[in-house]
Amino acid sequence: MATARHVIVAGAGIAGLTAALALARAGLRVTVLEQAARPEETGAGIQLSPNATRVLIALGLRDLLAPMVMAPQATRVMAGGSGHAIVRIPLGGEAERRYGAPYWTIHRGDLQAALAAAAKSTIDITIKLGTRVDDFVAHIKGVTVQGRSDRQVVDERGVALIGADGIWSSVATQLRRQRKPRFTHRTAWRALIPADAVPAEFREPLVHLWLGLDAHLVHYPVKGGRLINIVVIVHDEWNETGWSAEGSRVEILRHFARWSWAEKARELIAIPDQWLKWALYDRNSAFRGGVGPVTLIGDAAHPMLPFLAQGAGMAIEDAAVLADMLGKYLDDPADALRAYEGARRLRTARAQQASRRQARIYGLTGPEALIRNLGMRLLGGERLRARYDWLYNWQPPEFIAHQSQPL
Ligand SMILES: Cc1cc2nc3c(=O)[nH]c(=O)nc-3n(C[C@H](O)[C@H](O)[C@H](O)COP(=O)(O)OP(=O)(O)OC[C@H]3O[C@@H](n4cnc5c(N)ncnc54)[C@H](O)[C@@H]3O)c2cc1C
Numbered sequence: 423m424a425t426a427r428h429v430i431v432a433g434a435g436i437a438g439l440t441a442a443l444a445l446a447r448a449g450l451r452v453t454v455l456e457q458a459a460r461p462e463e464t465g466a467g468i469q470l471s472p473n474a475t476r477v478l479i480a481l482g483l484r485d486l487l488a489p490m491v492m493a494p495q496a497t498r499v500m501a502g503g504s505g506h507a508i509v510r511i512p513l514g515g516e517a518e519r520r521y522g523a524p525y526w527t528i529h530r531g532d533l534q535a536a537l538a539a540a541a542k543s544t545i546d547i548t549i550k551l552g553t554r555v556d557d558f559v560a561h562i563k564g565v566t567v568q569g570r571s572d573r574q575v576v577d578e579r580g581v582a583l584i585g586a587d588g589i590w591s592s593v594a595t596q597l598r599r600q601r602k603p604r605f606t607h608r609t610a611w612r613a614l615i616p617a618d619a620v621p622a623e624f625r626e627p628l629v630h631l632w633l634g635l636d637a638h639l640v641h642y643p644v645k646g647g648r649l650i651n652i653v654v655i656v657h658d659e660w661n662e663t664g665w666s667a668e669g670s671r672v673e674i675l676r677h678f679a680r681w682s683w684a685e686k687a688r689e690l691i692a693i694p695d696q697w698l699k700w701a702l703y704d705r706n707s708a709f710r711g712g713v714g715p716v717t718l719i720g721d722a723a724h725p726m727l728p729f730l731a732q733g734a735g736m737a738i739e740d741a742a743v744l745a746d747m748l749g750k751y752l753d754d755p756a757d758a759l760r761a762y763e764g765a766r767r768l769r770t771a772r773a774q775q776a777s778r779r780q781a782r783i784y785g786l787t788g789p790e791a792l793i794r795n796l797g798m799r800l801l802g803g804e805r806l807r808a809r810y811d812w813l814y815n816w817q818p819p820e821f822i823a824h825q826s827q828p829l
Contacts, residue, residue: 502634
């Protein structure tokens with residue numbers, strides 16, 4: 423493939439696929455190299471706030487995603503000990519009117535599959551599965567990327583390489599500009615159960631967030647309401663990498679002691695036979711960009727702890743800004759990439775910090791937890807949601823904002 427207007431993306435996760443779609447919209451040709459032979463359809467539900475759905479809708483994905491998403495009416499914050507609702511933070515139609523885009527929940531596998539389907543039907547995008555990016559060399563006309571599959575070595579030449587290869591990014595490692603991720607002494611556990619296995623109140627289109635001793639618990643319907651996605655975050659010393667280690671049911675139940683957790687929550691946690699877990703890693707330094715014709719997006723650039731539910735959101739925002747800059751300044755890709763990094767640095771750092779702060783607030787215990795709960799109740803749902811206006815009101819660059827044709 424000729425180099426001009428050709429961009430190589432390492433990784434076909436949420437960041438890489440959204441970037442490919444946005445770059446194609448900006449008039450570029452894209453090759454995505456993904457190490458997995460087929461995209462892993464595991465993963466838990468993820469939340470997509472209006473800052474992210476606005477981009478997906480502008481990319482023409484609304485109809486494709488419609489059967490897979492749920493639009494929760496509210497986040498219902500629950501006290502883990504008493505089982506009482508603390509506050510109801512309105513989402514649904516109210517959030518859509520306020521922010522001009524919906525708040526959705528979706529299974530990560532469904533989002534990835536929808537993005538991959540849209541990419542496959544875009545003439546300017548090629549996805550090479552089972553191809554791991556091993557190495558790259560920058561040169562005067564751009565970059566040569568070496569990928570390795572079972573059978574062969576693949577060389578791709580392009581004007582830029584986008585490292586969308588996740589928190590353990592090999593592109594970032596090769597750039598030598600990234601500090602190693604730091605274990606946060608927490609693990610996240612996830613399970614999917616049939617909706618008819620849970621009480622009717624948990625089948626409602628709501629995000630339930632339980633704040634309790636030694637754990638916080640989030641659950642909501644996914645797959646059009648057929649399944650309930652459960653995620654539990656606990657303090658833990660298990661620190662292996664990867665997204666899908668098997669978790670022991672007995673072990674997770676131990677975090678939900680009878681004396682500290684409401685029966686309703688304990689019953690819910692007891693339903694799944696199978697749990698998968700992953701260790702939570704963070705990076706002390708904020709956004710790290712690239713060098714020359716190489717940059718990073720999504721978790722490779724700025725891993726997000728899940729407490730603000732912005733891992734996918736920040737990756738999707740990155741993709742829109744990156745495509746805008748590369749499309750505008752293609753005659754100097756390195757400058758375009760530095761402009762993208764400059765545009766994203768403060769915002770992603772703010773989201774990372776807000777996520778860490780949220781982790782501390784969720785983890786409060788004893789009298790501090792009571793004060794937190796009282797404070798939330800006094801503030802009320804609307805004002806709590808308004809504290810995220812800076813996050814949800816984010817507007818994509820004009821060239822994305824003005825697109826909304828189906829692909
Ligand atoms: C299987 C899986 C399950 C997940 N489950 C959850 C979840 O339940 N909850 C949650 O909050 N977050 C989950 N995440 C992370 C979440 O998707 C991301 O935090 C967020 O969407 C940002 O995505 P990303 O594209 O930057 O990174 P990722 O989603 O991690 O995607 C990176 C992609 O790059 C590929 N890759 C890695 N190295 C190379 C290489 N050298 N060459 C080519 N390809 C490479 C990976 O296979 C992967 O497809 C999961 C990620 C994965 C990969």
